[in-house]
Amino acid sequence: MTEQLLRLFNASIDVAGYPLYWREIIGNLFGFASAIGGLRRRVWAWPVGIIGNIILFTVFAGAAFALPDGRHPLFGQAFRQVFFVITSLYGWWQWNRVRRGRATDAPAITPRWATARERTVCLVVALLGVVVSQAVFAVIGAGWPAPRWYYWADAWIFVGSILATYQMARGWTDFWLAWIAVDLVGIPLLWFSHYYPSAVLYAVYGALVVSGFVVWRRAAVAEAPESDIDNKGVLV
Template sequence: MLHSLYEFLTAAVGNSPLEWVAVLTGFACVWLAARESLWNFPIAIFSCALYIVVYRRSGLYSDSLLQVMFIALSVYGWYEWLYGGRNKTELPVSRTRPWEWAVSVGFIVAFTTGFGYYLAHNTDATVPYWDSFTTASSLAAQYLLMRKRLENWWLWIMVDIIYVPVLWYKQLYPTSALYALYLGLATYGYIQWRRQLYKELKIKN
């Protein structure tokens, strides 16, 4: 009984200081993204680099790979936010195009099925299909975030709802709590970006 309690408390404060640094920087980058701050990108790159190690140690191989992709996408997104608008101006908030939804959904289905099967049959991953689904959905959401599409927050809300129990199951308690906070931040981000979009539409009209 005492041994089980000790194990829980040890995991609850973090498997390592590395996880806590990743948690704090992860929270900071999402908060900054919700505020449309360019600083979200360098902080996201740092946080993702830490999570490569954290997730790999926990057997979440798809999520570990996801962090590598996030780093590359963050570099590209940094450029897009600065120069992706008309005539290389700052990129404004906009709606997701129908073709972007079609590509995103197709990618999520294909990646979840294919990579989930690979993880299930070639690794010791404990939740291969959930792991693959959250990875694919996160990549789609990150692409939409890079393009400042308002609906990227819808995907993040869905992903966060799934991540909370999955990470708790993997005994990554601080990170599970972080994703619960991400859920609130994603909702906040959607509200903030929607206000900005309406403001920009009024200016155009």
């Protein structure tokens, strides 16, 4: 049984001499489906995303401890999957709670922009989180030959992704902008670390994120008058 599980864990397809692990491909596909659900403001986006997070944790955590095929350890990528699950459970509960007051076929929530105070808090948390995270990752990965900027980039992906997920749970349109900032760092870092499927999917995410931002911004304007009257579907 253990041998069968190990074979399943290491299942891959060979592309130009590079093994693409099915876990990485499938986990990212779940993540992509979750992003589409988020764009459409559907509650199912959260449980689908959680499945992808669990699968991707095995990808990045496995690389951190075993370093197969010369991959660099991405501690931020591995640890953030755990926080993704926690934050996604909150988002799942929050969106489902709000959706109960709306029509069955209506989007789960009405997006809005974060207030100045909320943005300030997020900025402070981001700065402190990146400083602390990069120091922790540098200590954990002290035995691996990686440039100093590597841990700063990994720390930003870790902190920025968690903040973006929380902002999505709150229904803030700003979360798409946070994801753009994460992708701008994440794509080159993943490529540098030899996580090619994830890097390519991050690039695809980029186009989806821009589209999602436009859709949510329009919805925030179009649906705001109604939400001001009945206060249904607005996350506060």
